[in-house]
Amino acid sequence: MAGRRWIEHWDPEDEAFWAGTGERIARRNLFFSVLCEHIGFSVWTLWSVLVLFMGPEYGLSPADKFLLTSVVTLVGAVVRVPYTFAVALFGGRNWTIVSAGLLLVPTVAAFLVMKPGTSFATFLWVGLLAGVGGGNFASSMTNINAFFPMRKKGWALGLNAGGGNVGVPVVQLAALAVIGAHGGPRVLLGIYIPLIVAAAVLAALFMDNLAAVRNDTGAAVDAARDPHTWILAFLYVGTFGSFIGYSFAFGQVLTGQFGRTPLQAACLTFIGPLLGSLVRPVGGRLADRYGGARITLGNFVAMAAATAALVAAGMRGSLPLFVAVFVVLFVLSGLGNGSTYKMVPAVFQARSRALGLTGEAAAARARRLSGAAMGLIGAVGALGGVGVNLAFRQSFLTRGTGTAAFAAFLVFYGAAFAVTYAVYLRRPDGERATAAPADVAAEPRLSPADV
Structure with a gap:
């Protein structure tokens, strides 16, 4: 130990170590990581429900509200990159404490300005602050990735991310309760301030730092140079970008397109994000068993079909069909989130083997690069949420x-299907699909079963 909360030796691939002490420590860190990430997601997506409180007296048009939620999503995506580096610089526990405490800034700021008469520019600046909640996902996933062995990563990462994603429907349910009780937005914000403090304190008391992931910011450079980081990021745009973008936009679509009141919209908006969050570990578990690429491929087919049904429901003006299919699309985005993120460590593990590495050497390289890549992939994926909200703004x-x-989302899901198949599952000339682009033909080919 270098300090009470620093763990010097960590080898989760050693089954004796894992059974003896590793699993207990990893699960404890996972639990409190989920808690802090959950609060982070709630703060990030506060504005998806705050805009429902903002009636005509606030003077904002539907386009203004979509722009507001777009900038919140944008900042949440951008800060994921430095948040990923922060784990290596400061330690997973240390940064979890800091990042949880930072959530007080946007929450208190929103509490102070949330009233009629506040300028749209002020709301935009305060919305920018809320973006820090989106960064917690990247640092949490990078940290937890290092704690678990390869055979458990799909489940662990899915549970970590799914528990965090549940912060979206929870804040929407809290907003429903506040609206139903005729409370204002400040009541909702006041609920979260003590929860943020509690999350930071619990992280300080019960989490650990891993010395093995410290001071390795060069891993991010190496991950950024690997084409698979960006290929996987593109796929994650289709899954997580959809999830977070729809989470911000669902209520606004119901009020703007179907004329629902804020209370009526709030009664429906939480269902999709809740189910999508809960099934994310299922997507990871399925990927553990059948391969992330196979599950992701089938998922994009299903997402395209659901989107086509949404186009039909919108053209017919059928609210029941629209809501039902939208909920299905949320569930599919959650499954895809789990399977796509499972692909990240699997791809880097397979590429390590292709370089001739075996055993702990291959596992260590995979942990190093996949942990760094997750932050970049998470950042690009969250940018998909910006695209979703901007597309809705332009459409309205x-x-x-x-x-x-x-209709535009349908085209994207088709492209994501094609990329998944071509890069990770296609078998050219009767051989296994290559995990590398065609211009790196000298690299060994990887089996779809590895991904």
Whole structure:
């Protein structure tokens, strides 16, 4: 130990070590990581429900509200990159404490300005602050990735991310309760301030730092040079970008396109994010068993089919069909989140083997690069949420509905299907699919079963 909360030796691939002490420590860190990430997601997505409180007296149009949620999503995506580096610089426990404490800044700021008469520019600046909640995901996933062995990563990462994602429906349910009790937005914000303090204190008391992941910011440079980081990021745009983008936009689509009141919208908006969050570990577990690429491929087919049904429901003006299919799309995005993230360590493990590494050497390289890549992939994936909200904004400005935006999403899911198949599952010339782009033909080919 270098300090009470620093662990010097960590080898989760050693089954004796894992059974003796590793699993207990890893599960404890996972639990409190989920808690802090959960609060982070709630703070990040506060504005998805705060805009429902903002009636005509606030003077904001539907386009203004979509722009507001877009900038919140944008900052949440961008800060994921430095948050990933922070784990290596400061330690997973240490940074979890800091990042949890930082959530007080946007929450208190929103509490102070949330009232009619506040300028739109002020709301935009305060919304920018809320983006720090999106960064907690990247640091949490990078940290937890280092704690678990390869055979458990799909489940652990899915549970970590799913527990964090549940912060979205929880804040929406809290908003529903506040609206139903005729409370204002400050009541909702006041609920979260003590929860943030509690999360930071619990992280300080019960989490650990791993010395093995410290001072290795060069891993991020190496991960950024690997083309698979960006290929996987593109796929994650389709899954997590959809999840977070739809989470911000669902209530606004219901009020803007179907004329629902804020209370009526709040009664529906939490269902999709809740189910999508809960099934994320299932996507990871399925990927552990059948391979992340196979599950991700089938998931994009299903997402495209659901999106086509949403286009039809929007054109018919059928609210029951629209809500039902939208919930299905949320569930599919959650499954895809789990399977795509499982692909990250699997791809880097397979590429380590392709370089001739075996045993702990291959596992160590995979942990190093996949941990760094997760932050970059998470950041790019969250940018998909920005695209979703901007697409809805443009669709409402030009057509008055979100139907055109859904048509654009359908095209993207088709492209994501094609990339998944071509890069990770296609068997050219009767051989296994290559995990490398065609211009790196000298590299050994990888089996789809590895990914």
